[in-house]
Amino acid sequence: MTRLSQSTLGSLPAQVARPQYDRAAVKPGVVHFGPGAFHRAHQGASFDMLLAQDPRWGITGVSLNSRGVADALAPQDGLYTLALLDAQTEYRVIGAIGTVLTRDDPAAIKAALARADTRIISATVTEKGYTLGADGGLDFAHPAIRADLDASQQGDWTPGSFVGWLVRGLQARRRAGHHGVTVLSCDNVTDNGRKLEAATIAFAQAIDPETARWIADTTTFPNAMVDSITPATDDALRARILAETGLEDAWPIQREQFMQWVIEDRFAGERPTLEIAGVTFTTDVRPFETAKLRLLNGAHSALAYIGLGLGLETVAEAMTHRDLAAFIERLMREDIAPSVNAPPGLDLPGYISAVLGRFTNPAIRHLLSQIAWDGSQKLPYRLLGTVRDAMAAGRPIDRLAVPIAAWLRFLEKAERDNLPLTDPLSDRLLPRAKDWQQILAMRDIFGDLGENAQFVRAVASGLAALEAGRLEPLPA
Numbered sequence: 001m002t003r004l005s006q007s008t009l010g011s012l013p014a015q016v017a018r019p020q021y022d023r024a025a026v027k028p029g030v031v032h033f034g035p036g037a038f039h040r041a042h043q044g045a046s047f048d049m050l051l052a053q054d055p056r057w058g059i060t061g062v063s064l065n066s067r068g069v070a071d072a073l074a075p076q077d078g079l080y081t082l083a084l085l086d087a088q089t090e091y092r093v094i095g096a097i098g099t100v101l102t103r104d105d106p107a108a109i110k111a112a113l114a115r116a117d118t119r120i121i122s123a124t125v126t127e128k129g130y131t132l133g134a135d136g137g138l139d140f141a142h143p144a145i146r147a148d149l150d151a152s153q154q155g156d157w158t159p160g161s162f163v164g165w166l167v168r169g170l171q172a173r174r175r176a177g178h179h180g181v182t183v184l185s186c187d188n189v190t191d192n193g194r195k196l197e198a199a200t201i202a203f204a205q206a207i208d209p210e211t212a213r214w215i216a217d218t219t220t221f222p223n224a225m226v227d228s229i230t231p232a233t234d235d236a237l238r239a240r241i242l243a244e245t246g247l248e249d250a251w252p253i254q255r256e257q258f259m260q261w262v263i264e265d266r267f268a269g270e271r272p273t274l275e276i277a278g279v280t281f282t283t284d285v286r287p288f289e290t291a292k293l294r295l296l297n298g299a300h301s302a303l304a305y306i307g308l309g310l311g312l313e314t315v316a317e318a319m320t321h322r323d324l325a326a327f328i329e330r331l332m333r334e335d336i337a338p339s340v341n342a343p344p345g346l347d348l349p350g351y352i353s354a355v356l357g358r359f360t361n362p363a364i365r366h367l368l369s370q371i372a373w374d375g376s377q378k379l380p381y382r383l384l385g386t387v388r389d390a391m392a393a394g395r396p397i398d399r400l401a402v403p404i405a406a407w408l409r410f411l412e413k414a415e416r417d418n419l420p421l422t423d424p425l426s427d428r429l430l431p432r433a434k435d436w437q438q439i440l441a442m443r444d445i446f447g448d449l450g451e452n453a454q455f456v457r458a459v460a461s462g463l464a465a466l467e468a469g470r471l472e473p474l475p476a
């Protein structure tokens with residue numbers, strides 16, 4: 001078997017797209033934290049299109065948690081195959097990533113962050129990577145943040161957390177006399193840029209107030225929303241890529257054709273002309289982000305926890321379950337949409353129909369168990385904000401409480417059957433899982449909602465409905 005690499009690119013069948021630029025002439029301009037599937041599916045593909053116009057925007061990846069991506073891509077010269085799955089499948093080999101650095105080489109990460117030519121530091125580190133507390137600010141009690149605060153007492157310190165690394169990189173830039181950068185969060189976190197900005201400055205303030213001031217003056221943190229359904233890579237995809245391209249790829253990526261990337265126009269310096277890849281620059285990302293996080297991601301989590309409880313495996317399969325699909329549509333149209341302030345020009349009912357259509361894409365095998373990861377981190381952004389807004393506006397919350405009840409049952413089952421639970425709070429969730437009220441009392445997830453009698457009643461009736469095999473709760 002021949003491996004995908006720069007020297008074997010020429011053997012690809014004609015219909016497989018490949019970099020339309022001289023990769024040897026590419027200069028890195030972006031340092032990206034978290035070059036996992038989500039990043040490589042959308043940002044990697046977008047910068048790949050940009051590079052054909054402007055070679056100054058190559059990506060250097062940084063994987064803080066594992067060597068997996070670095071080890072898979074190094075023998076492939078950073079190349080990977082992207083399968084766009086829809087009625088027709090398209091294959092593209094993406095060349096935007098040069099190298100992937102890991103925490104085994106902290107000096108190289110520092111050098112990349114401090115390089116004069118680095119103009120964007122971007123991130124897809126998932127919700128938990130932001131080390132935020134329930135109030136949305138940096139969690140100074142987080143073990144990784146505490147360790148970094150200690151480490152920062154030394155001159156040439158090496159951080160462990162993402163926020164620590166950002167501060168370390170920005171500190172090095174200031175000391176080197178370089179310009180500030182644009183820090184671009186691309187995670188499913190409400191107000192992602194602003195939250196990261198506040199967290200970064202708070203950390204810097206604690207260790208080096210001069211750098212904190214410099215960050216506030218020179219560096220921007222635009223909000224951004226990215227949307228493209230990206231199921232995890234599996235062996236079926238690897239086999240398919242080998243069959244279609246003739247080349248072995250250790251870590252190909254799959255996603256749907258649809259992709260939306262909306263970025264707040266707030267760049268510290270030069271803004272890459274990503275319009276060429278369909279990116280929208282706007283003054284206010286929040287309406288786009290709220291629509292996407294609450295409608296698409298909220299519905300995704302609801303499908304995941306309810307669907308798993310019904311013994312279903314994938315999103316498309318869950319959408320063929322008549323009662324569940326009908327419930328999800330009602331949830332989106334009647335319970336979530338009223339809390340969404342649609343961006344100008346967006347037809348909300350049409351948006352909902354389009355999202356539901358994407359969920360039924362038969363070409364995609366998107367595991368519910370993948371979406372179910374990290375519920376404690378996702379639900380606050382996806383559903384709890386909607387619950388709060390609905391209560392404040394005097395709307396019912398009974399249906400909104402059903403996916404939360406389904407998550408509680410999912411935790412209970414994990415505890416009872418001794419199943420692995422992928423969640424950074426699993427050590428605290430599992431011992432409480434037998435008594436759902438104890439989970440609601442976790443303020444870092446639920447804030448004061450757990451003490452709200454209306455919410456507790458709605459969750460109880462959601463649990464009762466699921467227990468009785470119904471999805472629609474009786475009004476609490």
Ligand code: CS2
Pocket residue numbers: 188226227228229230296297300301370371372378
């Ligand atoms: C999903 C998202 O895994 C999940 O939790 O809800 O990854 C979702 O597919 C993307 O946000 C779509 O843009």
